[in-house]
Amino acid sequence: MDRDHGPRVRVPEQRAPEEPGAADSLRFTVLGPVRAWRGAESLPSGSPQQRALLAALLLREGRTATAGELIDAFWGEDPPSQALATIRTYASRLRKVLGQDTLVSEAGGYALRIGRGALDLTLAQDLAAAAEKARAGGNRLQARTLINKVLGLWDGEALASVPGPYAENQRTRLEEWRLQLTEARLDLDLEVGSHAEAVSELTALTAAHPLRERLRELLMVALYRSGRQAEALAVYADTRRLLSEELGVDPRPELAQLQQRILRADEELARPADEPAPAAAPLKPAQLPATVPDFTGRDSFVRDLGAQLASAEGSVMAVSALAGIGGVGKTTLAVHVAHQARPHFPDGQLYVDLQGAGARAAEPETVLGSFLRALGTAESAIPGTLDERAALYRSTLDGRRILVLLDNAHDAAQIRPLLPGTPGCAALVTSRVRMVDLAGAHLVDLDVMSPDEALQLFTRIVGAERVGAEREAALDVVAACGFLPLAIRIAASRLAARRTWTVSVLAAKLADERRRLDELQAGDLAVKATFELGYGQLEPAQARAFRLLGLADGPDISLAAAAALLNLEPHTAEDLLEALVDTSLLESAAPGRYRYHDLVRLYARACAERDEQPPVERELALSRLLDFYLATAAGVYALERPADRLVDHLEPTDHPGLTFGNRQAALDWLYTEAGPLLACVRRSSEPSTLRRGVDLLWAALDLGESGANAKQYETAAIALLEAARTSGDRRSEVRALVTLADVHHTSGRFDQAEQEAESVMILVEADQDPLPACWASNARGIMALYQSRHDDGERYFNQAIDNFRSIQDRPGEASALCNLSRIHLATGRTDSAVALAEEGTAVYDSMGHALRSANGRYALGMALTQSGRFAEASERLLEALDVFRASRQRLWEGMTLFRLAEVDLTAGNATDAAVKAEQALTALRGIGGEWRRGNVLTVLGRSLAQIGQFGRAEVCWREALGIYDALGSQEAAEVRSLLSSAASTSPS
Known part of the structure; x- marks a missing residue:
């Protein structure tokens, strides 16, 4: 066999394997050409017959080989008359190369004295044993990694070009072992959810070893778990026909049983055993945020919610929904209760901030994708639509005991797809609205704290000594906060950080804030008054930064973008932003990135409308941010596409934008900034910014063409097109049409x-x-x-x-x-x-x-x-x-794989064509549109037919025909012809 279908790490031609040991130690390989090294120096192994002697001794792993055994190994039953002398000559030559102490003569034969780690075969045996042990112990990921290391030791055909019957027998043995290892690794691939990725490799292996039923079985499972049930059944039909024609036998019982399970749509077969996760994802999610150490009060709520969650251990799914105004402590209470309930949910806890109070709430399909990855689902196995993701999510949770904390929900419609729906699981929801339309939910209305609870929370943060000395002043503070937990926490934290202040000083400051006590009475005004405590203490430059940063949309903002918006040098902007972080008015999402809590953002914008004078300053700030993104995106475009004239036809900008040293850094920026950048585009629908917004979208077309962020890109294009038509700006309308047409083409x-x-x-x-x-x-x-x-x-x-x-x-x-x-x-x-x-x-x-x-x-x-x-x-x-x-560029990656499949098919390499077509289907998952998928399926079917997998080929063609008929594409005639031809020539 001259082709390896598994992963490998190839050993360079004139270089020793990189194994631990002394620099001058001997190293040998037999899992490929027979070679020897001393340290980094390649040693001459001589003629093919001399390599045959070396191989025979290496494969005995230190045991003595008699002269008679070696003669049989070389020549079998017909040795030459000078066979013994020839063996001695080869041994003498090897001894000169390897050393007297390495090749020794004893008991009428020869033996090699080398350490166990000196031979690639013994290293492979040790790794395989470790893999078996890891798998027996339930560590499938480690077992998979170890088997891949074993397979990586092969460098082509074992004992390549070594003559003699012994070498031929050993080659066969080692190749069989290699196949067994490959099967074991593919089995592990399926167990950890990498079924879609395994299909292409299994397609190639079944073509190379058509009578190997275990490979067919694995292929059926991989196809079934990839949502390709008809193809999986077609594999069984192909196998049954082939075994009947070639051997006159039926498939083994295991294969027949698997066919029946697929026919029954067996749910247990549809997912990996125990839902193990890929290497990058945890098997047992533990996503709950840390509970606050000074959690105070809410005893009745804690007991009530705890009892509700514990009921999930019975026969129902528990759903509790907490509602209340912003800052009332919904998230704090929910996280605290969730941590206490963890023993009831041993299979893990999921958490997401649904951003329901912001302008753009989290999309359920995006959240489901994140949850599925955390639960161990491979990226390629995650469906594209909301309904499919929700169904897979519920199936994945079936039989598990998982707690899902859905924080800051917008409405019931947003969270319905995110509910587990299975006994043993529970969902805890927080929202600013009462979810009366959430069937079966235990509704909890969370009000402000009692005076005693509020004072207790304040005391825990500030310290009993300081509060005890000024109890009345402390009561004045919590009353000024409206007994709202978030307001109390902000006020107490400010006091705790300022040791020279007394409680009375803080109470006096709160009392002086423009009728704040009157504003802390109802609705959103309570939230604004709470944040006024922090905002009122900011220095003028800090307050300006706070106001203007709130104008920017998107999940977060980078330091460079913030500096542009504020019209400041980056280091000055960083000082201001870090000061806002210290006051809890801004969060540090990651080094160099900042974000507002959604309620704080709303408050910051209200401050900008109230305090930013003249109002044109708000427009100038957003204009500077748009300039920054346009100039930087244009630079990325120019770096990616040198000499392209688009950058010469973009609207001019005052900001120079960022510069990058290489394409990789530029692309990293573009994809990291996708959310804020597209949010900025959506905000640029005013006449003064429309042209730059459209040009920014055009310069950032990689975001749409790559398949990443395509939906957000399309939404922005539609919004700007409508704005251009409303304002009568023909130039912007034309350019928005350009970007929208590009989106449609990509899709x-x-x-x-x-x-x-x-x-x-x-x-x-x-x-x-x-x-x-x-x-x-x-x-x-x-x-x-x-x-x-x-x-x-x-x-x-x-x-x-x-x-x-x-x-x-x-x-x-x-x-x-x-x-x-x-x-x-x-x-x-x-x-x-x-x-x-x-x-x-x-x-x-x-x-x-x-x-x-x-x-x-x-x-x-x-x-x-x-x-x-x-x-x-x-x-x-x-x-x-x-x-x-x-x-x-995932779209073009997939299309290039498709074209490579066409090359292989036209050149007569049907197996390679099927492999590349499978890889193309994986790359194009969710992008490119149905017509392109139909093209790939057609080529895949033709490839499969040429390697004898007629049933699978027919399934692919029928799916392609359905696509073409739905689109009215002329390619339907070609596929009908293929199906007709297959029906007339298919073996009975």
Whole structure:
């Protein structure tokens, strides 16, 4: 066998294995070519026969091999007349290389005296034994890691090119062991939830070993857990047919039982045993925030809620919902009760802040994704839709005892998908609204503290000695706080941090704050009055920072963005932000990143509206933030796409933006800032900021094209398009249409993308804003290509080439050339297709345009495939794949894998084609649209049919046909033909 389908770490050609030991120690390998090293020096192993002697002695692991045994090993039953002399000659040569003390003569034979760690085979045996022990002890992740290390010791075929019957027998034995290890590791892959990733490898292995039923069994399980039940059943049908034809037997009982379990949709089979998690995720989530050490009062609530949660140990799911105004202590109480209830939930606790009081509450599907990962679900196994995620979430929790704390919920609709729904689990919900429409929930209305509880909390924070000396003043303080826990905590913390103050000083300060006591009576006013305690103590610069930072949307804000918004140097801004953190008015989300509690943000904005004079200062602050994001995103775009003319056609900015030393750092910034950046775009719908907001969205198109943040990107594009139409800003409308069409293209909604691009061409004034006109012609050509309107596509691409040349946009010209190549390819002009793609790619390469060069290589790889130049096509596509992965372009990573599958299929490498098609399906999960998925399924089916897996092939084609029929795509005719042909030629 000359191909390894498992993971490996290859041993370099002239380098010893990196094992511990002295620098001059001997090292040997047999799991590949037979080689020897002393330290880092490679030793000559001589002729094939001499390596055969070395291998025979190494495989005896220190035991003596007699001359007769060695002769049998070399020549079997027909040794030459000088066999013994030949053995002695080889032994003498080896002894000179290895040393007298290493190769010894004894008892009429020879033996090697080396340490156990000196041979890769014994190291592999020890690692395999450790893996077996770890698995027996329930540590599947460690066992999986150890088996991967064992498999990584192989360097191709064991005992490669070593002659003789003994070596041949050992090769067979070692290859069988290698397969057993691979099966064990794949079994562990399935146990830890990596079923989707395992499908491609199992597809290749079943093609290489078609009669190995264990591999077929693992493939059926992997497909079933990946939601591909029909394919899993087709594997059984293929196996049954093959075994009948080849061996005249039926599948073994285990395989037949597995088929029945799949037919029954066995829920136990649908998930890994005990729900183990991948290496990066905890098996037992413990996500509760820390409880406050000075928790005070609320005794009746603690008892009541504790009893409700404990009832989940019986036969029902317990749901308790705490409601109350902001700052009343809902989260503090919920966290405290949850910690006390932990013994009732031994399988873990989940927590999420749903941001229900903010402008944009957390989306349930996003929360479910986070919960599923924490519960051990592999990323690739997480479905794309809310309903599918909720169903998988409930299935994952079935049989477990998990407590879910849903903090700061917006409404009942937001949390319904997040409820466990199974006995033994419980949900604890906090919200500012009473959830009367949450069926079956135990509702709790949390009011302010009693005077005694409020004073007790204040005392615990400040200290009994200071409060005891001024009890009346302390009562005045908590009364001024309206007995609201958050207000009391802020006031007490300020006093505790200032040892020179007395309680009376604090009480006097609170009494002087513009009728605060009158404002602490009801609703949100109570929250504002509470935060006024901290805000009123800020220095002017701190207060300005507090007000203006509250204007920014998004989950958090970076120091650099905050400095731009405040128009300050970063170090000055950092001092102000850290001071706000000290007052608890701002949180430090991570080093260099800050966030407001949602209620504090609302209060900060109210302060800005009230205190920021003149009002234009608020607009200027947001304008500076928009400038920062636009300038920095433009820099990222320019670094990713050198010489691209888009940056020359963006709105000018006053802020220079950040600069980056390399593409990786630039992309890290872009994806880290995705949330705040897109939030800033959504806020830029006013006429004064609209054009820069649209340009920022265009410059950040990687966020939409990569598949990451695509939904938020689309939402922002729609919002700006509506704003542009409302304000009558045609330039902004055209550019918003550009970004929206790009979103539709990425998502596979080609008709909508065509409509948007057509609208651009109708609306654009090319002499005033030439780039959208160029882009629209190119985009319409792409849509025409996808819809097989080749004459239209060629006309659009030629128009795009002329347009790009007219504004000296060489990257745009190269893009249109590569796209025109695909029209030539689709119409049979293969030679010119290759030439056009080579021309476009050369333009990209001349400008150091890595990402766009990858697009060029993608087109060139397709043309070379159709030209029959398969090796060149694979080389170009693999180059593109590396760039797309480095640039986090998941859509194009998946499409390049698909094109590589086409190369392999056309070249007759059906197994490799099936592997790459499976990898493409995994990469395109949730992005790219159904049409692209149909294309991949079609190629996967053709690959599977060529390796004899006819049942699976038919399932893939039927799914592809359903997609094409739903879309009205002409590819449906090809798939019908494949299905018809399969039906007429399929073995009975």
